Amino acid sequence: MSEPEVIVGIGGAAGDGTASAGNTLVLSMARQGIAAYSYNSYQSVIRGGHSWLRLRFSAKKPLNHGDQVNVLIALNQDSLDRHLQELPPGGVCLYNGAKFQPSYDPPARVQLCGLPVPDLAPDSVRLPVMQNTVAVGAAVQMMGLGFETLAAVFETTFAKKPAVVQKNVEAARNGYDYAAKNFQPLATPLHPTDQKWAQSSGNDLLAMGAALAGCKFYAAYPMSPATHILEWFASHAKRLGICVRQVEDEISVVGMCIGANHMGVRGMCATSGGGFALMSEAIGMAAMYETPVVIINVMRAGPSTGVPTKTEQADLNQVFGASQGDFERVVIAPVSMGDCFVTPAVAFDVADKYQIPVVILADLLLCEGSETVATEVLDVEFPIDRGELITTADGSPDEPYLRYKDTPSGISPRAIPGLPEHLYVSGSDEHDEDGVLLSDVFTDPIRRKKMVDKRHRKMSTILRDLPAPMLEGPADAETTLLGWGSTWGVIKEAAERLTAEGVSVNHLQIKTMIPLHGDEIAAVVEQSQRLIIIENNQSGQFARHLRAETGIVAHGHIRKYDGEPFEPKHIVSAVNDIIGGQEVVDVLSTEPGFRTDHPTGTSGSWEGLNQVTRPGVPTKA
Amino acid sequence: MTAPATVVEVKDFKPEVHSDWCPGCGDFGVLTALFQACAQLQIQPHNLMVISGIGCSSNLPGFIRSYGAHTLHGRLLPFATGCKLANQEMTIIGTGGDGDGYGIGLNHFIQAMRRNIDVTYIVMNNEIYGLTTGQVSPTSETGMKTKTSPHGNLEGMLNPMALALAAGCGFVARGFSSQIKHLVELYKAGIEHKGFALIDVFSPCVTFNKLNTYQYFKERIYKLEDEDHDTGSFHAAMDKALEWDPKIPIGLFYRNPDPRPPLDSLDPALTGQPLVHQDYTIDSETRGELIREFM
Ligand SMILES: Cc1ncc(C[n+]2csc(CCOP(=O)(O)OP(=O)(O)O)c2C)c(N)n1
Ligand code: SF4
Ligand SMILES: [Mg+2]
Numbered sequence: 054m055s056e057p058e059v060i061v062g063i064g065g066a067a068g069d070g071t072a073s074a075g076n077t078l079v080l081s082m083a084r085q086g087i088a089a090y091s092y093n094s095y096q097s098v099i100r101g102g103h104s105w106l107r108l109r110f111s112a113k114k115p116l117n118h119g120d121q122v123n124v125l126i127a128l129n130q131d132s133l134d135r136h137l138q139e140l141p142p143g144g145v146c147l148y149n150g151a152k153f154q155p156s157y158d159p160p161a162r163v164q165l166c167g168l169p170v171p172d173l174a175p176d177s178v179r180l181p182v183m184q185n186t187v188a189v190g191a192a193v194q195m196m197g198l199g200f201e202t203l204a205a206v207f208e209t210t211f212a213k214k215p216a217v218v219q220k221n222v223e224a225a226r227n228g229y230d231y232a233a234k235n236f237q238p239l240a241t242p243l244h245p246t247d248q249k250w251a252q253s254s255g256n257d258l259l260a261m262g263a264a265l266a267g268c269k270f271y272a273a274y275p276m277s278p279a280t281h282i283l284e285w286f287a288s289h290a291k292r293l294g295i296c297v298r299q300v301e302d303e304i305s306v307v308g309m310c311i312g313a314n315h316m317g318v319r320g321m322c323a324t325s326g327g328g329f330a331l332m333s334e335a336i337g338m339a340a341m342y343e344t345p346v347v348i349i350n351v352m353r354a355g356p357s358t359g360v361p362t363k364t365e366q367a368d369l370n371q372v373f374g375a376s377q378g379d380f381e382r383v384v385i386a387p388v389s390m391g392d393c394f395v396t397p398a399v400a401f402d403v404a405d406k407y408q409i410p411v412v413i414l415a416d417l418l419l420c421e422g423s424e425t426v427a428t429e430v431l432d433v434e435f436p437i438d439r440g441e442l443i444t445t446a447d448g449s450p451d452e453p454y455l456r457y458k459d460t461p462s463g464i465s466p467r468a469i470p471g472l473p474e475h476l477y478v479s480g481s482d483e484h485d486e487d488g489v490l491l492s493d494v495f496t497d498p499i500r501r502k503k504m505v506d507k508r509h510r511k512m513s514t515i516l517r518d519l520p521a522p523m524l525e526g527p528a529d530a531e532t533t534l535l536g537w538g539s540t541w542g543v544i545k546e547a548a549e550r551l552t553a554e555g556v557s558v559n560h561l562q563i564k565t566m567i568p569l570h571g572d573e574i575a576a577v578v579e580q581s582q583r584l585i586i587i588e589n590n591q592s593g594q595f596a597r598h599l600r601a602e603t604g605i606v607a608h609g610h611i612r613k614y615d616g617e618p619f620e621p622k623h624i625v626s627a628v629n630d631i632i633g634g635q636e637v638v639d640v641l642s643t644e645p646g647f648r649t650d651h652p653t654g655t656s657g658s659w660e661g662l663n664q665v666t667r668p669g670v671p672t673k674a
Numbered sequence: 675m676t677a678p679a680t681v682v683e684v685k686d687f688k689p690e691v692h693s694d695w696c697p698g699c700g701d702f703g704v705l706t707a708l709f710q711a712c713a714q715l716q717i718q719p720h721n722l723m724v725i726s727g728i729g730c731s732s733n734l735p736g737f738i739r740s741y742g743a744h745t746l747h748g749r750l751l752p753f754a755t756g757c758k759l760a761n762q763e764m765t766i767i768g769t770g771g772d773g774d775g776y777g778i779g780l781n782h783f784i785q786a787m788r789r790n791i792d793v794t795y796i797v798m799n800n801e802i803y804g805l806t807t808g809q810v811s812p813t814s815e816t817g818m819k820t821k822t823s824p825h826g827n828l829e830g831m832l833n834p835m836a837l838a839l840a841a842g843c844g845f846v847a848r849g850f851s852s853q854i855k856h857l858v859e860l861y862k863a864g865i866e867h868k869g870f871a872l873i874d875v876f877s878p879c880v881t882f883n884k885l886n887t888y889q890y891f892k893e894r895i896y897k898l899e900d901e902d903h904d905t906g907s908f909h910a911a912m913d914k915a916l917e918w919d920p921k922i923p924i925g926l927f928y929r930n931p932d933p934r935p936p937l938d939s940l941d942p943a944l945t946g947q948p949l950v951h952q953d954y955t956i957d958s959e960t961r962g963e964l965i966r967e968f969m
Pocket of ligand 1: 728729730731732747770771772773774775798800802803804805806811
């Protein structure tokens with residue numbers, strides 16, 4: 054890691070302003086050309102709990118939130134108690150010295166930076182969040198950066214309230230100056246660059262990417278972690294001319310969305326696992342109608358209501374199996390926040406061209422986390438391909454229009470309702486080429502088979518329109534690390550570190566989940582001696598999928614299902630364990646800061662809890 | 675884009691496919707009246723979209739020459755709402771059964787009325803589940819014996835008229851499938867009403883409902899049009915909605931004299947052209963502004 058980097062952790066209760074302090078910091082970094090990646094560990098409460106926001110800054114774009122915080126901003130006593138012990142030598146702990154005091158000695162060579170907040174921001178008596186501003190000012194100073202950009206950020210954030218701007222600038226300035234006089238700066242300061250960064254979450258980018266790909270209709274029912282997509286659309290609807298509706302439930306959401314698509318409009322919806330379950334029946338209907346639709350499932354930890362604010366990759370089985378019968382579907386899992394931006398365009402084009410439902414399988418880590426994306430990545434015009442869509446009718450067609458015509462490609466040109474001479478009825482029942490039902494009076498086995506085969510034939514060319522697996526590192530490496538979706542960045546960093554340590558690895562990341570580029574995967578796996586599958590779930594849903602589709606059986610599995618995302622150190626150590634003979638490594642985030650005693654006191658001792666082993670799974674000696 | 679308007683006749687709506695309902699089923703009258711209403715209103719078949727759920731009654735879109743969709747059990751209204759929002763120039767008619775709309779799809783029914791989407795919803799209410807061969811429905815009378823209530827229905831009977839009024843529906847009517855002329859007038863008024871319109875139609879299931887027969891209705895129904903009923907009065911409508919045995923009113927119960935504009939005329943994205951005809955590209959200047967929001 055040649056570029057200097059800083060990992061800031063901001064800890065507080067919900068309502069303490071953790072997120073806005075983080076935002077201010079990220080924006081002021083991004084505007085100086087310093088890249089950021091942030092991830093917030095929080096709970097499903099509006100006030101209270103413990104919110105733990107980690108922000109990683111470096112001129113080299115960070116691809117995950119890293120292993121260990123070295124600057125702690127503790128907004129309450131609880132956060133100070135939890136995280137002070139986690140700081141490494143050279144680390145820094147900022148807190149309001151007038152309110153909080155460390156309850157134990159800090160680790161060696163950690164700088165305790167108590168800020169006399171009431172002196173630096175007299176307003177803080179009335180407005181406790183001013184302590185955040187003071188701390189942010191101090192942190193910026195200690196990272197070796199100038200003050201001006203930070204001041205400008207307050208101007209944008211509080212654009213409509215000049216008095217608030219002034220108070221915040223003053224408080225930040227006082228924090229900055231106090232740090233300059235009283236604290237040691239970090240040993241590895243950050244340096245501004247010329248890169249232009251846009252700071253956004255996966256949710257923002259899915260929404261904006263869809264809008265730029267021609268999405269004119271969006272419906273949703275609020276559900277974490279997908280809600281923000283609805284909020285982005287709602288706040289841009291008028292300006293961009295997009296019809297945005299919040300409706301009664303996800304059954305209605307998907308029904309409206311399929312209706313809008315059926316009429317010829319690009320429509321999208323998003324939800325999380327529970328809402329997706331409600332959409333299942335209609336997904337089969339879209340397939341039967343051959344009406345395109347794009348659905349985002351932002352996974353959170355399940356089953357059932359599960360852990361609403363925690364990340365997991367455990368809905369693959371659900372999207373794979375959603376709805377009865379055999380039918381064609383595509384599932385794409387974006388691999389980074391930047392990738393969230395381009396995925397809707399791919400999804401819409403494939404949905405339109407093949408007239409099928411397409412699911413974007415993202416997760417809380419991608420969608421609620423945020424990263425800086427180079428502006429040139431976002432400033433692109435997507436070439437929009439609507440496939441064989443008939444939108445005008447000039448005179449009578451030569452032969453009667455058959456909506457479900459049995460063509461060599463299986464794709465039947467789709468007329469949008471409203472055109473003369475193209476009348477048809479779409480049925481969720483099996484139907485013939487003209488749309489007339491084959492299900493009730495006539496159940497003709499020959500025609501039924503013909504229609505199933507017609508729909509299936511569309512899939513014969515689809516893989517070439519979908520993103521292929523990405524191989525990074527030497528093709529002849531001894532060990533292949535395979536991940537899917539959001540784990541790309543963390544596995545990439547782990548692979549680089551392993552390589553630096555002399556372990557021979559390469560990295561294959563899967564984005565197109567269904568259908569699977571089986572031949573391409575097999576070609577990579579055949580060249581390596583060991584395949585390790587890394588996924589953020591308990592049962593290895595992808596490992597099973599890969600085995601079913603290709604017969605490939607992995608040698609080792611790295612899994613995590615404690616709610617927290619992987620960190621590079623987890624993967625580095627688990628890969629070494631697997632090379633050492635273990636078959637399945639269940640990773641657990643064991644930092645003391647994560648531990649919360651249940652208020653009833655019944656949760657028992659922490660001792661031994663981090664040695665969870667997998668009952669019944671043999672370990673290779 | 676639209677063909678030159680030609681005079682539309684009933685035969686233009688008659689497809690080659692013949693309906694597969696049992697001889698004598700009330701749904702034939704519902705369909706016949708729909709042909710006539712659409713012809714009288716001069717709706718071009720290609721500007722009409724008939725959308726149903728699942729049930730005997732929901733087979734109707736297959737028996738009329740227009741655009742159509744036969745969706746899922748109970749889910750026609752969300753789909754129809756999406757269609758209308760995408761192209762508000764189409765006339766959208768929902769057709770389904772009592773089980774479909776008042777049972778499994780009840781939430782969507784209430785929400786569609788509250789939302790006031792400009793869809794005309796015709797419910798063929800036979801007080802039974804026909805397609806699944808005779809089970810109890812939310813509109814089955816208390817005490818009624820069906821295959822799944824062999825000792826008599828223990829539950830209360832849902833009142834769609836009162837429910838529609840309470841949910842803010844601006845056009846609430848009920849017809850009887852053998853009184854076709856009356857039904858045609860209700861349909862026409864419902865289609866012309868700007869906003870959600872409910873037309874509940876007694877449509878006897880001759881095969882599975884031996885209680886609510888043609889005879890049963892003939893003995894009980896009377897037309898509100900023959901009375902001094904004020905269709906602009908919510909309270910008068912509610913009083914009529916609560917009438918049942920021995921006399922059951924049909925006709926127009928309520929038409930809101932000061933109706934809320936329909937959703938499809940309020941949504942800012944839909945003013946001007948229908949969504950489907952709008953440009954869906956975003957220019958580079960706007961794209962730049964969107965990016966700057968993140969900076
Ligand atoms: C989700 C679902 N549940 C159950 C069914 C089975 N089903 C089909 S039609 C129907 C009831 C139809 O009753 P109604 O809507 O009153 O229509 P009718 O046949 O009486 O006209 C049921 C239960 C289904 N198709 N889908
Ligand atoms: S079963 Fe009843 S509702 Fe169905 S077609 Fe026959 S008569 Fe009509
Ligand atoms: Mg019925």
